[in-house]
Amino acid sequence: MQVSKKKIHPNAKKQIYDLLYKVIADLKNTQEAEEFLSSFLGINEQEAITRRLGIAYLLNKGKTYSYIKKTLMVSSTTIATVARDAKKSQGFKVALSKIQADEWADKWAEKITQIFTRRK
Numbered sequence: 001m002q003v004s005k006k007k008i009h010p011n012a013k014k015q016i017y018d019l020l021y022k023v024i025a026d027l028k029n030t031q032e033a034e035e036f037l038s039s040f041l042g043i044n045e046q047e048a049i050t051r052r053l054g055i056a057y058l059l060n061k062g063k064t065y066s067y068i069k070k071t072l073m074v075s076s077t078t079i080a081t082v083a084r085d086a087k088k089s090q091g092f093k094v095a096l097s098k099i100q101a102d103e104w105a106d107k108w109a110e111k112i113t114q115i116f117t118r119r120k
Contacts, residue, residue, distance in 0.1 A: 022101075023036070037049075051074055051078070052082050054068075054072050055072060055073075055082040055083075056082055056083075056086045056095070056096060057077055057099060060086075060096050061067055065079050
């Protein structure tokens with residue numbers, strides 16, 4: 001994707017960014033999110049975001065650089081950059097906390113299902 005060197009008027013830029021954030025916040029499920037991202041981002045842009053999130057996730061799980069390099073096919077420099085950004089960026093913290101909450105919910109849903117299945 002090529003970005004124009006011409007600058008958008010600051011007020012228009014703010015309004016457009018606000019629209020983007022509102023649209024993202026209003027997405028209701030993973031299917032809507034997938035359709036939205038596929039429409040607005042190219043394959044390479046989606047891949048870059050996915051790998052960065054994957055790196056942050058695996059680092060958070062305590063995986064080694066070597067494991068992450070092999071699994072996600074990324075360089076040590078990319079991993080180090082994401083590690084640095086994840087420590088200081090609220091966005092990474094929010095994303096990882098949402099992932100952890102989903103994992104926790106899935107784990108307990110499975111346990112509850114097993115309990116009720118055994119009782120029958």
